[in-house]
Amino acid sequence: MKLRTLLSMSLLVLSTSAVAEKTALVGGRLIDGFGHQPIADSVILIEDGVIQEVGTQGALAVPDDYTVVSTEGMDLLPGLWENHAHLMLNGHADYKHWDVAYVDRLGDEIMPSSAVQLLLAGITSTRDLGAPLKESVELKQAIEEGTLPGPNVYISGPFLQAEAYPGTENFRWGVKTEREAVNKVNQLADAGVDIIKLIDHDKMPLNVAKKVVEQAHKRDLIVVGHSHRPNEIRVGLEIGIDNFEHTGLTTAPEFPADVVEKLKERTATGRVAGGPLYWTPTIEGLWNYDKTVANPEKLDATCWHRGLKDDTIEDIKGSIQAPGQLEYTQLTPLRKPTLKRKFQQLKDAGVVLLVGTDSGIPMKFHCQSTWNELAVWVDEMGMTPMDTIRAATYWPAVMMGVQDKFGTVSKGKTADIIGVHGDVLRYINLLQDVDFVMKGGKLYKQDGNVIESALPESMRM
Numbered sequence: 001m002k003l004r005t006l007l008s009m010s011l012l013v014l015s016t017s018a019v020a021e022k023t024a025l026v027g028g029r030l031i032d033g034f035g036h037q038p039i040a041d042s043v044i045l046i047e048d049g050v051i052q053e054v055g056t057q058g059a060l061a062v063p064d065d066y067t068v069v070s071t072e073g074m075d076l077l078p079g080l081w082e083n084h085a086h087l088m089l090n091g092h093a094d095y096k097h098w099d100v101a102y103v104d105r106l107g108d109e110i111m112p113s114s115a116v117q118l119l120l121a122g123i124t125s126t127r128d129l130g131a132p133l134k135e136s137v138e139l140k141q142a143i144e145e146g147t148l149p150g151p152n153v154y155i156s157g158p159f160l161q162a163e164a165y166p167g168t169e170n171f172r173w174g175v176k177t178e179r180e181a182v183n184k185v186n187q188l189a190d191a192g193v194d195i196i197k198l199i200d201h202d203k204m205p206l207n208v209a210k211k212v213v214e215q216a217h218k219r220d221l222i223v224v225g226h227s228h229r230p231n232e233i234r235v236g237l238e239i240g241i242d243n244f245e246h247t248g249l250t251t252a253p254e255f256p257a258d259v260v261e262k263l264k265e266r267t268a269t270g271r272v273a274g275g276p277l278y279w280t281p282t283i284e285g286l287w288n289y290d291k292t293v294a295n296p297e298k299l300d301a302t303c304w305h306r307g308l309k310d311d312t313i314e315d316i317k318g319s320i321q322a323p324g325q326l327e328y329t330q331l332t333p334l335r336k337p338t339l340k341r342k343f344q345q346l347k348d349a350g351v352v353l354l355v356g357t358d359s360g361i362p363m364k365f366h367c368q369s370t371w372n373e374l375a376v377w378v379d380e381m382g383m384t385p386m387d388t389i390r391a392a393t394y395w396p397a398v399m400m401g402v403q404d405k406f407g408t409v410s411k412g413k414t415a416d417i418i419g420v421h422g423d424v425l426r427y428i429n430l431l432q433d434v435d436f437v438m439k440g441g442k443l444y445k446q447d448g449n450v451i452e453s454a455l456p457e458s459m460r461m
Contacts, residue, residue, distance in 0.1 A: 021047060021048055022045075022046070022047045022063070022065055022066045022067065023045075023046045023047075023066060023067050023068075023069055023415075023441065024043060024044065024045050024046070024062040024063075024066040024067065024068045024069065025042070025043070025044040025046070025069050025071050025076065025417065025438075026042075026043050026044075026057065026062060026068050026069070026070060026071060026072075027041060027042070027057065027070050027071050027072035027073075027074075028042055028071030028072065028073070028074040028075065028076045028419060029041075029042065029074070029075050029076065030042035030044070030054070030076045030077075030409060031075060031076065031077040031386070031389060031424070031425070032054070032077075032078070032408050032409045032410060033077065033078040033389070033390060033393045033394040033407055033408035033409060033410075034394065034408055034410070035386055035387075035390050035394070038075075038425070039054070039056060040056070041056050041057040041058075042054065042055070042056060042057075042071075042076065043055050043056060043057055043059075043060040043062060044076070044409065044415075044417070045060070045062070045063075045066060046415040046441050047441075048441065049414060049415050049440040049441030049442070050412065050413070050414060050415060050441070051409065051410065051411055051412065051413050051414075051415050052411065053411055054409060054410055054411060069443075069446075071419055071436065073421055073422075074419040074420060074421050074422075074435065074436065075419060075420055075422065075423060075424040075425070075430075076409065076417055076418070076419045076436070077389060077393065077409070077417070077418060077419070077424070078124075078393040078394070078406070078407060078408055078409050078416060078417065078418075079122060079123070079124025079125060079151075079393070079406075079416035079417060079418050079437070079438075079439060080122050080123050080124065080125075080355070080370055080392045080393060080418065080431075081123070081124075081125045081126065081127075081354075081355065081392050081393060081396035081397070082118055082123045082125075082126040082127070082151070082355070082356060082357065082359055082366075082369070082370045083126075083127050083280050083354040083355060083356030083392075083396050084127060084129055084245055084280050084282055084356030084357060084358055084359070085114070085118065085126045085127065085128050085129070085356070085357070085358075085359040085360060085366065085369075086128065086129065086130055086131065086358065086359065086360035086361060087110070087111045087114040087115060087126075087128045087131060087136075087139065087153075087360065087366075088102075088106050088110060088111060088114075088130075088131040088132070088135070088171065088360070089110075089114075089360030089361060090110055090113070090114055090304065090308065090312075090316060090360055090365070090366070091304060091316050091320065091360065091361075091362060091363055091364060091365045092315065092316045092319045092320075092362065093319040093320050093326050093328060093362040093363070094319050096167065097319075099167060099168060099170075100167070101315070102312075103132075103170060105309075105312070106131070106132060106135045107134070107135040107138055107139070109307070109308065109309060109312065110308075110312075111131070111135055111136075111139045112139065112142075112148055112150070112307060112459070113306060113307025113308050113459065114307075114360060114366050115139065115143065115148065115149070115150030115151060115153065116149055116150055116306060116307050116455060116459045117303065117304060117306055117307065117365070117366040117367045118150065118151050118359070118366045118367075118370075119149055119150050119151050119437065119439060119444060120303075120306070120367065120434075120437060120444060120445060120450055121303075121366065121367045121368070121370060121371070121434060122370075122371075122418040122431065122434035122437055123151050123366075123370055124151050124152065124406075124416035124418070124437075124439045125151050125152040125153075125154070125396065125397070125406060125416070126151040126152070126153055126154070127153075127154045127155075127156070127194075127195060127224075127356070127396075127400075128153055128154070128155045128156065129156050129195065129197050129224060129245070130156060130158070130159045130171060130172075130197055131155070131156075131157065131158070131171050132157070132158065132170045132171045133157040133158055133171075133188065133191055133193075136155040136156075136157050136193070137155070137157070137191050137192050137193075139153060139155075140153045140155050140192065141192075148456070149439075149444065149454065149455055149456075149459070151439070152406065152416075152439075154194040154195060154400055155192075155193050155194055155195065156188075156193055156194070156195040156196060156197040156224070157171075157188050157191065157193045158170075158171045158172055158173045158188075159171065159172045159173065159197050159198075159199050160173055160175050160181075160184060160185075160196060160197065160198050160199075160212055161173070161174060161175070161198070161199045161200040161201070161203075161204075162174060162175065162176070162200050162201075162203040162204045163176075163200075163203075175204065175208060175212060176204075176205075176208065177208060178207060178208055178211040180208075181208050181209075181211040181212045181215060182211060182215045184212075185212060185215040185216050185219060185221070186215065186219070188221075189216075189219040189221060193221065194221065194222070194400070195221060195222055195223070195224055196212065196213075196216040196221050196222070196223045196224070197223075197224050197225070198212060198213075198223060198224070198225040198226070198236070198241065199225065199226040199232075200226070200232070201225055201226075201232060201235055201236060201239070201241075202229060202231035202232045202234070202235045206235065206238070206239070209235060209239050210238075210239040210240075212239075213239045213240045213241065214240075217240070222242045222243060222399070222400065222401075223240070223241050223242050223243070224241065224242065224243040224244070224245055224280075225241040225243075225244055225245065226244075226245055226246060226248070227244040227245060227246050227247070227248055227249075227279075228246060228248030228249065228250075229248065229249065230249065230255070230256050230259055232248075233255075233259050233262075233263075234258075234259060234262065237262050237263070237266055240274070242274070242275075242277075242278060242399075243277075243278035243279065243280065243354070243399060244277075244278070244279045244280070244351075245279075245280045245282065245356070246280070246281065246282050246358075247281040247282065247283055247286075247339060247342045247343065247346075249338070249342070250331060250334075250335065251331065251334045251335055251338065252338065253337075253338050253341060254338065254341045254342060254345060255342060255345050255346075260345055260348075260349055263277070263346075263349035263350070263351060264349050264350065267349060267350035267351060268350070276351070276352040276399075277350075277351050277352065278351065278352050278353075278354055278395070278399050279346050279351040279352070279353055279354065280353075280354045280355070280356035281342075281343060281346065281353065281356075282356050282357055282358045282373070283339050283343060283373070283376060283381075284357055284369070284372045284373040284375075284376045285357065285358060285361065285363070285364050285369075285372075286332055286335050286336055286339060287336060287339055287376050287380060288372065288376065289329055289332040289333070289336070290332075290333060290336065292323055292363060293323045293324040296320075296323050298368065299320055299323070299363060301365070301367070301368065302461070303365070303367035303368070304316075304365035304366065304367050304368070305461070306367075306459060306461055307458060307459045319362075320362065320363055323363060326362060326363075328361075328362050329362070339381075340380070340381065343381050344381075344382075352391075352395055352399075353383075353391050353395075354391055354392075354395055354396050354399065355370065355373050355374060355377070355388070355391045355392035355396075356373070357369035357370055357372065357373045368432070370392070370431075371428075371429065371431040371432045372432075374388050374389075374392060374428050374431060375428050375429045375431075375432075377391075378428045379428070379429075385424065385425045385426075385428050386425065388428065389424075393407055393408070394407045394408060395407075414440055414441075415438055415439075415440060415441040416438065416439050416440065417436070417438045418434050418436055418437050418438070419434070419435055419436030420433070420434055420435050420436070421435050421448075433448065435447060435448045442454065
């Protein structure tokens with residue numbers, strides 16, 4: 001089925017979704033994203049997808065024309081952000097095969113299914129960092145128009161790097177000169193991307209890498225960059241990258257001292273340098289790899305099947321039958337012992353951490369990845385639940401410059417709200433099974449059940 005056909009069908013489905021124009025969420029404890037004391041017995045009034053008032057039972061009356069939805073016994077919080085997703089991927093372990101076999105199925109199958117899987121996991125906003133431009137723009141537009149369910153998507157389109165890897169030119173663009181830097185940033189900006197993604201920028205001539213960032217900032221785009229090598233960080237700081245991704249350096253035990261000092265110098269300047277320095281460490285897949293090998297049952301979950309064709313599902317299953325033998329992950333056991341130290345170095349350096357997972361890479365399914373990352377931060381890395389939640393709600397909205405609409409549950413914001421039964425500040429892993437998902441005032445999940453009628457037929461299970 002072609003994307004446009006799927007979109008026209010889903011428009012009809014969404015228009016008939018059982019969502020009142022005026023809704024009151026009543027009774028739950030609200031963790032609103034600002035980081036202060038949660039609001040017990042909360043009342044949230046929503047009209048046409050926008051939060052009108054937030055208060056408490058007894059203090060904020062529910063008007064007669066509002067439909068009441070009980071959230072008693074639940075923790076409510078802003079919809080989560082997945083800050084490093086790859087919607088063109090869905091857990092397959094062989095990139096060379098995937099990039100060829102699925103190039104014509106990205107727009108009408110793979111990327112739409114990835115978006116729906118994220119949404120039903122409580123992800124109401126995501127940054128898609130690396131995919132073909134045409135399919136990325138079409139997906140973003142479809143979600144914004146309401147013809148396809150999914151998170152608010154912020155796209156980078158193709159990676160920019162010194163030279164595209166052979167066979168990946170559809171979603172990786174080489175940049176060798178300042179003129180190319182300006183032209184390719186402009187091409188992406190004119191197409192409607194939100195982000196410029198740089199990798200291997202330490203292999204570019206410095207003036208070219210700097211021109212990419214300068215032009216991106218002229219076009220009001222943020223720049224994210226890989227941090228796999230010390231020089232990627234050094235160059236990235238020099239040219240003004242806004243947000244580093246990953247905790248690379250392969251098996252090195254820590255970030256070099258000079259890199260840490262440069263990070264501290266940058267975080268000390270704050271607003272003078274254009275705002276905080278952000279970092280998305282993406283550590284859970286590395287941390288839990290040995291556990292996945294020892295107990296691969298999570299790979300048998302069916303949540304990641306949603307929206308995928310039968311042959312796609314079987315192909316992915318076949319690629320991950322031997323999780324401990326994948327070439328992609330052979331260094332991972334040697335990297336795990338370095339993660340706590342590197343994570344602590346980043347915290348100590350004063351960067352603002354964002355929750356992201358590399359969702360979509362081998363064995364990292366969109367319906368599981370984000371809550372896995374939150375749990376590792378809290379249970380293993382010493383982050384408080386509240387700070388971790390803010391790294392997946394408030395700070396990403398600030399980073400992307402959309403805090404006027406998203407990131408908190410407060411008056412005037414878009415009604416992107418999720419909920420779980422129980423105390424998420426004590427048991428962060430409750431987020432593995434989100435009970436309530438509302439995006440833009442529309443309900444997609446209630447009482448733990450997916451509202452299948454809110455999805456296009458091809459996405460139902």
